[in-house]
C-alpha cells in the first residue's frame with residue numbers, strides 16, 4: 001500500500017459569524033489521499049471545497065478533527081513552521097493566478113525558492129527557466145503578467161508551485177478563469193506532472209471535463225463528502241484525445 | 244529571504260510609485276536639511292563670534308567705574324604696581340558727538356586714549372599713523388578715524404591731512420583704522436573717533452578724570468592673575484572694606500567669550516530642536532503612506548505568505564521600504580542642507596564648517612525615523628492572516 005500524503009479524520013470547520021450565527025463549512029470529513037494520486041474535488045457552490053483546500057494548504061486552521069500532511073500534524077505548529085510547510089511541501093495554484101504584478105515570469109517562479117532562504121542564485125535561475133520551459137513558456141521569462149494571457153499566467157503559476165519540489169499541488173479551480181483550449185492545456189500539464197514525477201495533485205473543479213483528467217473524484221455537498229470514487233478511464237469519450 | 248533580495252523587493256515597490264515615494268520623503272528631506280543647516284549656522288556663528296572677541300584681544304581687559312573716576316596717576320601707579328600689565332590706556336569717552344566733513348554729518352563716539360590702546364585692541368591702520376608722545380603731551384587736535392567715518396564722510400578716499408569738525412571743533416585726520424566689523428551685540432565697532440586722551444579731556448569732556456581703563460597682559464594665561472591684582476589694587480586704593488562689593492567692573496575677553504559661546508550654543512540647540520520637529524512630522528508622513536501601502540498591497544502580502552513568506556520576511560520587507568524612504572530622504576536632505584548652509588556662509592561671510600559627525604548623525608537619525616515610524620505598519624502587515632490577506636479585495 002502506498003503511503004498517505006493526506007490523512008484527515010473528522011475534520012470540522014465552523015465560521016462563527018456572530019454569537020448566534022455560525023456557518024458549518026465542513027461537518028466532519030474523513031479522507032485519505034495516497035502519494036501520487038490525482039484527485040478532483042467537486043460539488044455545488046458553497047459546499048466547502050475551498051474551505052478544505054485552505055486547511056489542506058495551511059492557509060487556514062480547522063475547528064476540530066485531525067489533519068496530517070506528509071506525517072506532520074499541523075495543529076502543533078506555529079506560524080513560522082506553517083510558513084515553512086507552505087513553502088516546501090505545498091504548491092498552490094489559484095483560480096485568479098495570484099502572480100505578483102510588475103514582476104517578471106522568471107522572478108515570480110523564483111519567489112518561493114527565495115523565501116526558502118538556502119537557494120543558490122544560479123541554481124535558482126536555472127531551475128526557474130527549466131520549469132518555464134516545461135510549461136511551454138521558454139522565451140517569455142522576462143514578460144510581466146500583464147503581457148501574458150490567462151492561460152500563460154496560469155502556467156507561470158504552475159511553474160512557481162513546482163520550484164521547491166513540493167509533496168502536493170493544491171489547485172482551487174485552476175481552470176475556472178480559462179477557456180476550453182487553455183483549460184485543456186493546463187490539465188495536460190497537470191496530468192503529465194502526475195504521471196512523470198508522481199507528484200500528488202488535488203484540484204477543485206466544477207467541470208466534469210476537467211475532472212475526467214484525474215483518477216479519483218470526491219464530491220462535496222453541504223460540508224460533507226457525498227461520493228468518493230475512481231474515475232473510469234476505460235471509456236474515454238468520443239472526440240477527446242487522452243494524453 | 245536574504246537581505247539583498249529584500250532590498251531589491253523594497254526598492255522595486257518604491258519605484259512603482261515614484262511620485263508618492265518622493266513626496267513621502269519630502270518631510271524627512273526638509274527635516275534633515277533644516278537640522279544640518281541650523282547646526283552648521285550655529286557652529287559658524289560661534290566661530291565668527293570667537294574671532295570677533297579675539298580681535299578685541301584675548302589677553303585684554305577693561306575696567307569700568309561709573310560712580311568714581313580714575314586719574315592718570317591711578318593709571319601710572321597701577322602700571323608700576325602690577326608687573327604683568329603690558330599695555331595700559333586711559334579711556335576718555337563720549338558718545339553722540341557730531342562729526343562733519345564738507346556737509347556730510349555722522350553721529351559717532353569718541354575714545355580719548357594713548358598709543359597703548361591700539362596695541363591692546365591689536366588694531367592695524369589702513370591709512371596714516373598713530374599718535375606721537377609729543378602730540379599727546381601737547382594736546383594736538385588730531386584724530387584717527389574708524390572705518391565707518393571714512394566711508395560715510397570721506398567717501399572711502401584717503402582722509403589723512405583733511406580737517407573735519409567734531410562738535411564743531413576742527414580736528415586734523417592723521418590716520419584711519421582697518422575695518423573690524425560688527426560686534427556680537429550688533430554695535431558697529433568701526434563707528435569711532437580716536438584722539439589723544441589729553442585732547443579729549445580738554446576739548447570734549449572738559450575734566451581730567453575718566454571712567455574706563457583698558458589693560459592687556461603679556462599672554463592669555465596672565466589674564467586671571469592680573470584681573471585679581473587690578474581688583475585688589477583699586478579696592479585698596481579706594482579703601483573698600485573687605486566684604487563690601489566692588490564699585491567698579493572688570494571685563495575680560497574670556498568672560499565675553501564664554502557668554503557668547505553660551506548664547507550661540509543655546510541658540511543653535513534651539514534651532515536644531517525646532518528643525519527636528521519637522522523630522523518627526525516627516526516620520527509621521529512615512530507612517531501614513533506605509534499604512535496606505537500595506538492595505539493596498541494586502542493581496543500581495545497574502546500571495547507572498549501563501550508561497551512561504553514568514554512573518555519576519557513581511558515585516559522586514561516593509562521596514563526596509565520605510566527605512567529606504569527615510570534614509571534616501573535623509574541623504575537628499577543632507578545634500579540640500581549643506582548646500583543652503585554653504586550659500587548662507589558665503590552670503591554672510593562666515594566660515595563653512597563641514598562636520599562629518601553631524602552628517603553621520605543626521606543620516607543615522609533619518610534611518611532611525613524610518614525604523615521607528617515604519618515599524619507599526621510593517622508589524623500590521625506581518626500580522627495579517629494568510630487566508631484573510633489572500634481573500635482581501
Ligand SMILES: Nc1ncnc2c1ncn2[C@@H]1O[C@H](COP(=O)(O)OP(=O)(O)OP(=O)(O)O)[C@@H](O)[C@H]1O
Pocket residue numbers: 015017023024025043044045046047048049050051052
Ligand atoms: N471567511 C468566511 N466567513 C464565513 N463564512 C465563510 C467564510 N468562507 C467561507 N464561508 C462559508 O463556508 C461555506 C463554504 O464555502 P467555500 O468557499 O468552501 O465553498 P466552495 O465549495 O469553495 O464554493 P465555490 O464553488 O463557490 O467556490 C459557504 O457557505 C461560505 O459562505
Ligand SMILES: [Mg+2]
Pocket residue numbers: 049050051172
Ligand atoms: Mg471555492
